[in-house]
Amino acid sequence: xxxxxxxxxxxxxxxxxxxxxxxxxxxxxxxxxxxxxxxxxxxxxxxxxxxxxxxxxxxxxxxxxxxxxxxxxxxxxxxxxxxxxxxxxxxxxxxxxxxxxxxxxxxxxxxxxxxxxxxxxxxxxxxxxxxxxxxxxxxxxxxxxxxxxxxxxxxxxxxxxxxxxxxxxxxxxxxxxxxxxxxxxxxxxxxxxxxxxxxxxxxxxxxxxxxxxxxxxxxxxxxxxxxxxxxxxxxxxxxxxxxxxxxxxxxxxxxxxxxxxxxxxxxxxxxxxxxxxxxxxxxxxxxxxxxxxxxxxxxxxxxxxxxxxxxxxxxxxxxxxxxxxxxxxxxxxxxxxxxxxxxxxxxxxxxxxxxxxxxxxxxxxxxxxxxxxxxxxxxxxxxxxxxxxxxxxxxxxxxxxxxxxxxxxxxxxxxxxxxxxxxxxxxxxxxxxxxxxxxxxxxxxxxxxxxxxxxxxxxxxxxxxxxxxxxxxxxxxxxxxxxxxxxxxxxxxxxxxxxxxxxxxxxxxxxxxxxxxxxxxxxxxxxxxxxx
Amino acid sequence: xxxxxxxxxxxxxxxxxxxxxxxxxxxxxxxxxxxxxxxxxxxxxxxxxxxxxxxxxxxxxxxxxxxxxxxxxxxxxxxxxxxxxxxxxxxxxxxxxxxxxxxxxxxxxxxxxxxxxxxxxxxxxxxxxxxxxxxxxxxxxxxxxxxxxxxxxxxxxxxxxxxxxxxxxxxxxxxxxxxxxxxxxxxxxxxxxxxxxxxxxxxxxxxxxxxxxxxxxxxxxxxxxxxxxxxxxxxxxxxxxxxxxxxxxxxxxxxxxxxxxxxxxxxxxxxxxxxxxxxxxxxxxxxxxxxxxxxxxxxxxxxxxxxxxxxxxxxxx
Ligand SMILES: Nc1ncnc2c1ncn2[C@@H]1O[C@H](COP(=O)(O)OP(=O)(O)OP(=O)(O)O)[C@@H](O)[C@H]1O
Ligand SMILES: [Mg+2]
Numbered sequence: 001x002x003x004x005x006x007x008x009x010x011x012x013x014x015x016x017x018x019x020x021x022x023x024x025x026x027x028x029x030x031x032x033x034x035x036x037x038x039x040x041x042x043x044x045x046x047x048x049x050x051x052x053x054x055x056x057x058x059x060x061x062x063x064x065x066x067x068x069x070x071x072x073x074x075x076x077x078x079x080x081x082x083x084x085x086x087x088x089x090x091x092x093x094x095x096x097x098x099x100x101x102x103x104x105x106x107x108x109x110x111x112x113x114x115x116x117x118x119x120x121x122x123x124x125x126x127x128x129x130x131x132x133x134x135x136x137x138x139x140x141x142x143x144x145x146x147x148x149x150x151x152x153x154x155x156x157x158x159x160x161x162x163x164x165x166x167x168x169x170x171x172x173x174x175x176x177x178x179x180x181x182x183x184x185x186x187x188x189x190x191x192x193x194x195x196x197x198x199x200x201x202x203x204x205x206x207x208x209x210x211x212x213x214x215x216x217x218x219x220x221x222x223x224x225x226x227x228x229x230x231x232x233x234x235x236x237x238x239x240x241x242x243x244x245x246x247x248x249x250x251x252x253x254x255x256x257x258x259x260x261x262x263x264x265x266x267x268x269x270x271x272x273x274x275x276x277x278x279x280x281x282x283x284x285x286x287x288x289x290x291x292x293x294x295x296x297x298x299x300x301x302x303x304x305x306x307x308x309x310x311x312x313x314x315x316x317x318x319x320x321x322x323x324x325x326x327x328x329x330x331x332x333x334x335x336x337x338x339x340x341x342x343x344x345x346x347x348x349x350x351x352x353x354x355x356x357x358x359x360x361x362x363x364x365x366x367x368x369x370x371x372x373x374x375x376x377x378x379x380x381x382x383x384x385x386x387x388x389x390x391x392x393x394x395x396x397x398x399x400x401x402x403x404x405x406x407x408x409x410x411x412x413x414x415x416x417x418x419x420x421x422x423x424x425x426x427x428x429x430x431x432x433x434x435x436x437x438x439x440x441x442x443x444x445x446x447x448x449x450x451x452x453x454x455x456x457x458x459x460x461x462x463x464x465x466x467x468x469x470x471x472x473x474x475x476x477x478x479x480x481x482x483x484x485x486x487x488x489x490x491x492x493x494x495x496x497x498x499x500x501x502x503x504x505x506x507x508x509x510x511x512x513x514x515x516x517x518x519x520x521x522x523x524x525x526x527x528x529x530x531x532x
Numbered sequence: 533x534x535x536x537x538x539x540x541x542x543x544x545x546x547x548x549x550x551x552x553x554x555x556x557x558x559x560x561x562x563x564x565x566x567x568x569x570x571x572x573x574x575x576x577x578x579x580x581x582x583x584x585x586x587x588x589x590x591x592x593x594x595x596x597x598x599x600x601x602x603x604x605x606x607x608x609x610x611x612x613x614x615x616x617x618x619x620x621x622x623x624x625x626x627x628x629x630x631x632x633x634x635x636x637x638x639x640x641x642x643x644x645x646x647x648x649x650x651x652x653x654x655x656x657x658x659x660x661x662x663x664x665x666x667x668x669x670x671x672x673x674x675x676x677x678x679x680x681x682x683x684x685x686x687x688x689x690x691x692x693x694x695x696x697x698x699x700x701x702x703x704x705x706x707x708x709x710x711x712x713x714x715x716x717x718x719x720x721x722x723x724x725x726x727x728x729x730x731x732x733x734x735x736x737x738x739x740x741x742x743x744x745x746x747x748x749x750x751x752x753x754x755x756x757x758x759x760x761x762x763x764x765x766x767x768x769x770x771x772x773x774x775x776x777x778x779x780x781x782x783x784x785x786x787x788x789x790x791x792x793x794x795x796x797x798x799x800x801x802x803x804x805x806x807x808x809x810x811x812x813x814x815x816x817x818x819x820x821x822x823x824x825x826x827x828x829x830x831x832x833x834x835x836x837x838x839x840x841x842x843x844x845x846x847x848x849x
Binding site: 002003006007010014017018325326329330331333334335336337338339340510 | 581584586587602603606609611612613615616617618619620621622630631633634635636675678679
């Protein structure tokens with residue numbers, strides 16, 4: 001035992017010193033960090049975009065203008081809310097499971113109808129200035145000053161040579177070099193590129209589509225209709241969407257008036273809603289409601305399956321290369337004069353296992369450090385999700401399946417390593433096993449969607465897949481029979497594989513020359529080892 | 533002191549139809565330096581591996597330090613295998629300490645011991661380099677040190693001298709003498725007869741898996757008759773009449789720097805024959821000697837005598 005631990009500790013310390021280990025440890029948090037940062041900062045990072053609005057009809061310019069300014073105010077408000085939550089004196093009462101969920105739903109509803117009550121309220125109260133004043137008392141003394149986000153879209157002044165009343169085609173032709181980026185506009189003495197041209201022709205009302213006129217429009221062909229949006233950037237749809245929504249709102253308001261419908265009533269009607277509660281029959285009475293955290297719990301197993309897989313792939317690397325190093329450098333003979341092959345194998349298994357666990361722990365620690373550093377709305381939610389995870393049985397299951405999976409595959413890989421003198425030889429022996437290992441990853445999402453379906457049940461009973469599949473099904477309360485049965489089978493198989501691998505390892509480790517053929521391998525498994 | 537450190541009784545090992553080691557009997561007394569000699573493929577390494585229980589004999593009994601398997605007494609044995617190798621990324625001191633701890637030494641003690649050994653045998657400056665950066669010979673020295681770091685009672689070195697320069701061969705010889713002085717038993721295999729001659733008290737000579745000799749160096753020398761070289765102008769074939777002279781033969785003229793016009797004779801005499809007897813005979817018979825060489829048989833001669841023809845044959849097999 002002492003010797004086994006010595007081997008394990010050497011193995012561990014040497015692995016931890018390798019570059020590969022640190023890449024593995026650091027890569028995941030770095031990628032996570034980058035994704036988080038990029039996605040949350042992307043919105044503010046996009047450059048300010050300049051557009052030209054030419055409204056020959058003279059009816060819609062104002063609505064578009066208001067819509068774009070409102071959109072900016074919405075962002076200011078959003079940013080301010082986030083700022084408030086990050087810098088409040090007391091963080092306890094923030095973002096709780098159900099309340100904000102419904103509030104959020106309401107908000108989304110409102111946005112959809114462009115009737116943002118909160119935004120109205122915000123604007124009518126005096127916007128940011130008022131909010132800053134109001135919140136001062138609740139802010140931490142060391143809170144940084146709030147920086148207002150830059151407006152995303154700014155109306156550019158018209159170039160001098162442009163005749164606004166010219167026919168649409170002429171205007172477009174004049175502005176084409178600007179839109180193509182060949183020429184730049186002068187804004188406050190700075191040369192900026194024109195992002196988009198919105199051209200509302202004089203006769204635009206003729207193009208209004210009403211259910212009754214739909215037929216005619218479809219038959220009619222040729223030429224752009226309605227509002228013309230000219231831009232070479234096709235991916236950023238925020239501006240055209242905002243314009244379309246605002247103009248449609250303006251038109252609809254006209255329609256309401258012309259048809260004698262009370263607008264305030266329509267608004268009220270549009271904001272009327274019936275919430276949908278998602279319930280989970282598996283939960284205790286009174287708490288059946290499916291919260292955001294519950295949804296996360298549904299998907300967490302897949303994350304764990306990935307974690308098992310990634311960690312296993314990392315360990316495979318060590319299992320093979322370290323065994324082969326000992327063989328090809330002939331260190332093995334000195335070792336075997338000091339330790340039994342069994343002790344050597346166990347030592348390697350433990351040492352490399354510890355390496356894998358260290359990596360996972362490092363990921364977890366960096367994840368928590370990350371949460372601590374960025375206590376924003378999203379991460380507060382994540383902490384909650386984590387609480388849920390910790391209180392469920394997902395973690396112990398993960399630990400169990402991780403260990404079984406590791407022991408099962410490590411045994412096989414160590415045996416392969418013991419038979420090979422070079423990594424190249426090992427690679428050809430590994431191929432079939434690697435293909436087997438890809439299966440649980442390929443089927444992962446199917447199993448997550450139908451955790452107690454036929455595929456899931458069948459795969460659960462194949463020991464090589466059991467850890468992945470059962471982990472994947474963990475949140476879906478698989479039948480007791482499956483849980484107990486597959487666990488027993490898995491444990492039994494793991495022990496059997498380790499035992500057989502031990503035999504192969506003992507004989508393989510002293511071999512030189514080509515890896516054995518299947519028939520020889522079979523003989524090695526059956527033969528009692530040449531050593532005790 | 534009485535019971536042997538190692539004893540082999542009728543030990544055989546077969547690889548398929550081929551018998552690598554054939555019914556070897558051997559007993560090695562405590563505190564001795566023991567040499568394993570034999571041509572390539574004789575079975576030395578196989579025997580050593582069986583002693584260490586790395587492979588199992590097909591027949592026979594092996595007793596090491598009173599145990600039936602070396603694994604039971606592994607802490608008391610040190611081993612340098614024929615094919616040398618170390619963990620490339622480890623530090624020199626760490627690898628010596630690691631193998632010492634595997635053999636039951638305490639971690640801190642092992643570290644001190646590693647530095648001590650490195651200093652003593654001239655590798656102090658490399659203590660903190662990685663094994664990778666060592667030359668082959670230095671690496672081999674490190675490996676020798678790692679095999680003796682835990683002060684084993686029995687040290688088994690398989691071809692420890694191969695690949696070392698003359699200076700380091702000296703160092704290693706000294707190391708083996710130090711071990712002996714310390715009361716440790718050393719077994720080593722080698723192809724360099726001078727080392728065996730200088731270091732060993734006893735020898736085992738095997739060829740094609742069979743023991744052909746086992747005994748002291750002097751006993752080995754006694755196996756082949758002593759050779760006397762005489763140079764004179766006379767015909768001295770009558771020397772054969774002297775008691776103890778086995779054969780007299782004139783050597784053909786060769787490029788051996790003899791005086792012009794002299795003849796050279798080779799005599800083989802029995803081990804106990806007194807050279808004075810021959811000299812006296814020459815004097816009495818007025819034979820004018822211009823050279824009289826009475827040499828002890830070297831181990832090399834013994835080796836060639838015992839295994840030469842077979843070894844050559846073996847190579848053509
Ligand atoms: N694993 C093996 N399989 C088959 N034959 C083997 C094996 N190991 C050794 N032999 C054979 O056994 C014989 C003895 O080998 P061994 O290595 O003991 O020789 P040796 O005396 O150490 O030679 P050398 O001086 O070249 O090191 C050789 O003929 C060799 O071919
Ligand atoms: Mg050998």
